[in-house]
Amino acid sequence: MLTPLRGQVYERLEAFEDHLQMELGLRAASFGPLYYLDHPEGIGQDACFWNQNRWLRPFRLSFGSISEAVTALRDMQRNWAPRLFTQFRRGALIQSQLPFLSTKPRTFPWLVPDTPVGAWTLLDAHTLIGSTHCSSPFPGGVISFEEDKEGPPSRAYLKLWEALVRFKKWPGPGDRCLDAGASPGGWTWALARLGAEVSAIDRAPPAERVLAMPGVRWIKHDAFTLKPEDIGPLDWLFCDVICYPPRLYEWIQRWLASGLCSNFICTIKMQGKPDLETPRRFAAIPDSKVVHLYHNKHELTWICGAGNVP
Ligand SMILES: C[S@@+](CC[C@H](N)C(=O)[O-])C[C@H]1O[C@@H](n2cnc3c(N)ncnc32)[C@H](O)[C@@H]1O
Numbered sequence: 001m002l003t004p005l006r007g008q009v010y011e012r013l014e015a016f017e018d019h020l021q022m023e024l025g026l027r028a029a030s031f032g033p034l035y036y037l038d039h040p041e042g043i044g045q046d047a048c049f050w051n052q053n054r055w056l057r058p059f060r061l062s063f064g065s066i067s068e069a070v071t072a073l074r075d076m077q078r079n080w081a082p083r084l085f086t087q088f089r090r091g092a093l094i095q096s097q098l099p100f101l102s103t104k105p106r107t108f109p110w111l112v113p114d115t116p117v118g119a120w121t122l123l124d125a126h127t128l129i130g131s132t133h134c135s136s137p138f139p140g141g142v143i144s145f146e147e148d149k150e151g152p153p154s155r156a157y158l159k160l161w162e163a164l165v166r167f168k169k170w171p172g173p174g175d176r177c178l179d180a181g182a183s184p185g186g187w188t189w190a191l192a193r194l195g196a197e198v199s200a201i202d203r204a205p206p207a208e209r210v211l212a213m214p215g216v217r218w219i220k221h222d223a224f225t226l227k228p229e230d231i232g233p234l235d236w237l238f239c240d241v242i243c244y245p246p247r248l249y250e251w252i253q254r255w256l257a258s259g260l261c262s263n264f265i266c267t268i269k270m271q272g273k274p275d276l277e278t279p280r281r282f283a284a285i286p287d288s289k290v291v292h293l294y295h296n297k298h299e300l301t302w303i304c305g306a307g308n309v310p
Helices: 014-024 066-076 088-096 157-167 186-193 245-258 277-283
Strands: 002-004 008-011 029-031 034-037 053-055 058-062 079-082 117-124 127-131 176-180 197-201 216-219 236-239 264-269 288-291 299-304
Touching (some): 014 034, 058 066, 066 088, 088 117, 157 186, 176 186, 236 245, 245 264, 245 277
Parallel strands (some): 079 117, 176 197, 197 216
Antiparallel strands (some): 029 034, 058 127, 117 127, 288 299
16 A cells, blocks of 8 residues: 655765754654654755755555565656665565666766656565655765776865766856866866866965866965956856855855856855754755765755756
């Protein structure tokens, strides 16, 4: 028997479970790595960011045999990612009879398919909780890329790649990009590889091999004391500066007010205690999403621009 659930399920991030608990409050029920909140609208649909994946349309399935569970899932859609914390043998048998879901490393740029990827788990031998739609387009919120071990001077480019894949768009040849807090240059490297014109702002210089890439120039400056008018029109603004979130928010407000840029990807970095308020203010900006990317650490990513940010 299939019963829709009213709330949402949140997959915890191993290292930041306390952040999720703070966001959800005491009303959430937990089972294994999952939290269930009955009335997510009570906390604001998009006010919860410290999770690996959010199950948007959860249901409970009471089933008799394994084949009954498999048929029920297959009848709903093709893609299902398991998040098992008990009943591992039974869960593996169910997953083995579902269509294959590739988790191979992707080559950037990769256009993530629109097909929904569901999630499911077992509560006991005859009870499955699942969701056809999830907040992350990646199975279980996890993505890996074919890495470049020689070009980029830091691995920070992986979170930029992930953000661009989630945005489903990226800079093209000649696009004007500002990369604030650019050094040692992982993001600048990734942008220059796409053929973009990159102004890399940092007090420290980017790696020489990045500075030598076509289209890259270094501006030795404090990013936050440069006015949008000093820079001029941009296609993309990127920021990976380590700073208190309100400082970033205030700077971004100036850019939004200037109307000089339409696409933004910024890391909201936590300094000690998590700031729960500022990410909500970022998420309230039109055409925005705040997410914890698989490649994020103690930080969130704000993605903003026209288009459908999944
Ligand atoms: C986490 S690192 C950025 C890594 C970079 N995205 C990459 O891919 O290699 C943060 C950088 O921000 C720079 N930074 C800190 N405060 C800054 C400011 N006010 N303006 C510009 N850069 C700043 C630091 O010098 C540091 O290089």
